Amino acid sequence: MNNPELESILKRARLPEIPGESLDMFPRRVVARIKRNDPLARPQRSFSPHLAWALGLAACVAIAFAIGHWRGRMETGTTPATDSLASATFIRETLAMFPNRVRAIMQDERGINLVLSDNDDVPASTPIYARIYDGKHALSFVTFSGQEIQVAGQTVTVLANPRGGIILTGNQFLWSNTGRDYVDNHWKIEARSLNSIAL
């Protein structure tokens, strides 16, 4: 049996007929359940148009301010000029805003993405900066030893020791900042401890 033949069999299969009475009653049953669960229930509109415009405008102003702020700081950084994670202040303030909840601050071409834990269970330790370039796209992130980061569909585990040694392991590679790539997947990786903003 080939795929079209199987599909033909599946499509020929019909369902038991629903009695007309059941079809008539069904909408009423749904509405009765809505009223029974909460007689005052109303489906909520997500935003009023005025509120949405106001929030949108405020978000644009905040983003423009943040980009200007970070660009100013990046000029003195050692990482590429497009890398907002070069700002120690930005990282420090972000970590302070969500104590023990920041698993990673990630940045790619689309912008910055904050990865938070549901609970405040991320151990305080020296943040680690890493940048991965796969030949087409660059991803920078600040994270902590023991965290797992999703990179191009791979789970990358970041580990560090107190002497500044950093290891990144993925499904198909193991990289360390000692200069030894045990299994190379052709990614260009750099990583370092951010001792200046150690927690």
Next chain:
Amino acid sequence: MAGSDDESKLIDQSLSGDPEAYAALVNQHQKMIRAMTFRMTGSPDDAEELAQDTFLRAYRQLGSFGGGSKFSTWLCKIAINLSLDWRRRESRRDDIHSKWAADVVSGNSSDDGFPDELSRRVQDALNKLPAKQRAAIVLTIYENQSHAEAAKTLDCTEATISWRVFAARQKLKRLLKDLPHEQP
């Protein structure tokens, strides 16, 4: 994309708290949703309950329906995900209960309302698939969704859908190999 003008009007009226408008929306889409929940559960009672749950949840979340997709597609996403949750709950049943339920189902098989043997055999085969593979078949075969659309519905990658469809087809071919098939 949101559907017909009438449908948009009914959605607006429902958002204003008009239950009759929502009943009309339910009436328009109930066959599609009940067919989907039946394919996922294999049981008319569970299918009806899940279909009701689908419309209840849709009502509560109606404000978040932005019209970026068809209303039917949005409902379909709620229904399939509720069905998968239902399967997870079902799978936690203890063995004795499951066996008892299976005996009851098989005992009633001669009076289960299917119009013909082929239809019953197909549903039996669907019931034997893992829930996520069944969902992939229901969406791609019965709802005519592309793999990309099914991936959005199930919040997974297109490759995952392709794999689930492939695995499901292999099992279904084995289970249904003795059925007469026509050249499509």
